[in-house]
Amino acid sequence: MPLDPRRPTGPEPTTELVVLAGLTPDGTEQIAQLMLAEPGTVVVHHDLRHLGDGRVFRRIRDATSDTATEVELAHGCLSCTLRDDLLPRVVELTGQARRVVVHLDPVLEPEQVCFALAHLLLGDEPAATTVTDVVDLLGVITVIDVATWFDDATGEETVAERGLVELFDDERTIAQLATAQVEFADLIVRCGTAPARELARTNAVLARLSPTAGQVRLADAALDPAVLSLAVVAPEARRGRPDGVHAPLLRGAPPLDSDCGVSLFAFSDRRPFHPQRLHDAVDLLLDGVVRSRGRVWLATRPAEVLWLESAGGGLRLGRAGHWLADAGEEAWEHATPERAAMASLGWDEHYGDRSQDITVLTYAADHAEMSAALHAALLTDDELAAGERAWAQLPDPFGSWQEHGTGDADGCRHERDDQAGAAGRARAEAGAREPTGAGVAGPAPPEAAR
Incomplete structure (x- = not known):
């Protein structure tokens, strides 16, 4: 098997890393709680709700502790703040935790975060490393509410209009955020319910938008949290790796026929x-x-x-x-x-x-x-x-x-x-x-x- 050029050779990392994303705060929080029940799990979350006041809070929790710390907003830049605080924090947890879960704010896209984990260097060269040099990035879990996701993915409402954290000069729509979170997922956790026809249409979209992602209902994940380990995924799963611009545009084997008009x-x-x-x-x-x-x-x-x-x-x-x-x-x-x-x-x-x-x-x-x-x-x-x-x-x-x-x-x-x-x-x-x-x-x- 050819070596992955994006991953250096060397000892296998002992700490696993999972990125948790989604527009549904209640849903992602329930998944975070389920994952915390696994011994050795630490959840890291940056709360952006007070960003308008220039304040970001980092929350780190495990089975026995829950600590929130205000993080200085580096020269007014959220990206710099997250990069300078999140990436070193994950590295610090290496060896201490068996699994680290990076729980993203709803306004963030997992592909951006995974790119940073794999490519932004920490420390001085030539000894500088990336986060994925020292942890095993298993992939991305995205939580969706099937009652609202299709409307979110096809609407024109902006992030600001939804009332989410408004980043400077951020003109993204909720649709861009919803599709990006699902498209990059290795596992889609479904919560909520919808009428049969609407549910069938949502299923048709998910099968074509993210054909390599597994799917599980939140209720089933609660009964068997082991499905959240990402131990079983499709061979073509992303595993947190952004595609090259010249990679095939259709990943996996999406259905090519029409279903519910999709x-x-x-x-x-x-x-x-x-x-x-x-x-x-x-x-x-x-x-x-x-x-x-x-x-x-x-x-x-x-x-x-x-x-x-x-x-x-x-x-x-x-x-x-x-x-x-x-x-x-x-x-x-x-x-x-x-x-x-x-x-x-x-x-x-x-x-x-x-x-x-x-x-x-x-x-x-x-x-x-x-x-x-x-x-x-x-x-x-x-x-x-x-x-x-x-x-x-x-x-x-x-x-x-x-x-x-x-x-x-x-x-x-x-x-x-x-x-x-x-x-x-x-x-x-x-x-x-x-x-x-x-x-x-x-x-x-x-x-x-x-």
Whole structure:
């Protein structure tokens, strides 16, 4: 079996780590309590309810103690505060606890936190380590309320409108948060109930959005807490590992048929998008859509891989590296073997490895209309023939991310080099796309459309 480039060799960690997420505070708290019943478990939680007053409280509890400590908000930045306090705290618990549960505030996305656990360095190089160097990250448990989750995942309500903790410049919708938490889960714990038809539709969405995640009812987990150990998961389970930007867009084996009106749509093409026409077409990636995600390239910036994500009424488009086409030998040397192989297999004499690849999970959308609109947004034959100099002059309404795309959701700007260092950066480039959203690592591209 090939070694995972994201994980160093060495002695196996003795402390297990589980990330617990969800929009349902009562549900996640019940799971935390069930996990605390297992001897040797410690739950770490950062309470963000008083963030508006500049206060964050860290709570650490085990079977016999429960301690809350106010944590200084580092220069007003939540990401810095969590990174500087959460990551060292987990490392300190190594060897003392058999299992550490990082219980996230409802406003946080687990992919961001897992990226930080795996790639942000602690200490000084060359002895610096990441959290996952010293603990065994088992994966992510996400708790959902089946009575409300589908409406949350398809609505337009923002995080601020819901009354959750409002991070600086955070324009995410509840749908973006709900889908991100489920999409990254290794185990989905279901609480609440819903009418049979609504429940069937929710089940159809979950099967396609997170096909490798196991599912269990909260009542069943209460009867058998061992299911929360993540000892039995699908072979393709994420185990807390963010995908690379060039990884397959469909993880596992999601159903490809339609169920309760829920189905998957895939769009692929080699031509570049006309930026303005793509911008005009993005509403079709929002209406009747649960989730869209994929790689795109714009005629105005042929070197850049752009990552597109939408959920409910919110959409993001941000930079995600560079295509290997026209890149030097160094870019090929730094590419993972998987990426280099895929680029070579799909190489086009005109476009190299550049391509449009988007998957869309829909519940009430016309796939033919969506396909026609996206094809119409591609460059025409005449526009292609005009060449890259002419493409560079095309109107580009997506250009604003160059000014704002590297800022944290809570307003503090970081360069990835400063966060991860050379070793962490190498591991990240070897395996993981730096995720968008709100969490510990922090960069959140602005929304291109709402």
